[in-house]
Amino acid sequence: MQLKKPISGPLAAAACSLLGALPSAPVVAQEAGDWDIDTSLLYYGESDGRVTDVSLDVGVRRALDEDRAFNFNLTVDSLTGATPNGAVPSNTLQTFTGASGNKSYTIQPGEQALDPTFLDTRVALSAGWQQPIGEFTRWNVGFSSSNEYDYLHLGVNTRFERDFNLNNTTDYVGLAYAQDDIEPVGGAPIGLSPMLAERDDGDDDDGDGGNFRGGGDQSKDVFDGLIGVTQLLGRRDLIEVSYTYGQSDGYLTDPYKILSVVDPVTGVPVAGPVGGTPYLYLWEHRPDSRTKQTGFVEWRHAFDRDSLALSARYMTDDWGVDSQTVETRYRWNINEHSYLEPHLRWYTQSAADFYRTVLFDGDQLPEYASADQRLADFDAYTVGAKYGRRTDYGEFSLRVEYYRQEGDPSPGSAVGDLAGFELLPPLTAYIVQFGYKFRL
């Protein structure tokens, strides 16, 4: 889309006003006694029959006065589809055992190994309270929670903000702590132990698999510290810079992901052990600690009618993942009732040190290994746009986006038969979001 050039000068502004081209200018602070309600229905669908998510999101904000406000957010996600289990394709039929041990599934020769046995509903609830402390300082406190059938997240967070320099500068510092409980179907697997064959289980009445995989329930603790500053750069520009330090400890492995073990010359999967699947697959294993550091900068510019936001993020962690994200949105205020907002996002990450597409038979087992595509070396981009229309009943919006993730499809570990397969197939997804925002 061609961006409109900014119109500058009082004469131009006056002309625009006369023509009604300037959008209405709502004030930042909410009026006391208002309930602001922001709702959306989201569809996220991946190609090739992979994950589909339908999500309902309701956010409520109530301002009691200029500085005191309460907010509440509810999200309900319904996930269906199939997700890569981590195994590589093969020229033979591959049979895998579901996490509960009660079901198995078969993948055709040459096909990507997708686990079709998951179906999940996630409910997330969060709330926050903002309270002034003195004239120029605000204190926010909140909690977050989310629940899936095998996962419970509980967290608290707090943030102090201080305005100074005639409110041209706001600095902030925040802390968040979360405690997550993971109760995987079939129990957490023992890291790098073989996938067992389907069992005939008369004992497991509720179908949750008991502790079929031996590792039982697990937990993790996540701590985040945040510091940042927002600075006005004149009448039209604003910049925000922040730094986040994150520390996770505990069970950080994905309990449903495996790795194939193949012959180092032919690339053919090797036979499984007695009591195991026909071919050998090992449950992945990640370190039990992760430290992440993230730098973020965003610049926003107001044109007479439109606005532009540009942000960049750099993340590095002690797993060997470095990532960069650049994102921009241009808000084209078509008239006082409607707008169009094109959006571009570009992302790149390096692989985690322990990322492997496969493990080779005969090699010494590494301490940690994962074939999870999310820890691979890849680039991703998002292209989309949002259209919004204000009416007497509130604001309606429609957002459509396309997401694509692409890595090296045939990395160095593609030996023998594996050279003919896409070991890291691209991921594409469409995102469609209907929004309705209103004030009571």
Added chain:
Amino acid sequence: MRTRPAATILRLAKLASLVAFAMTATACTTVQPWERDLHARADMQPNAHDAAIDDHIYFSKEASSGGRGFAGGGCGCN
């Protein structure tokens, strides 16, 4: 592993130049309360609702999360 640092550094350098230019051009300016009409516009405010939705999608599909604030909770395993 693929090589990409040159392109990334170029992009970040361009962004840094833009930010540095903006800061230099306006460093001595203090925005007075009556000059905040543009900053007060709704489209100049961050959209927390959409940002939270995007954060959860990317948290579930990539190895990074957060930046704008705290990352959301959940497994994101699928």
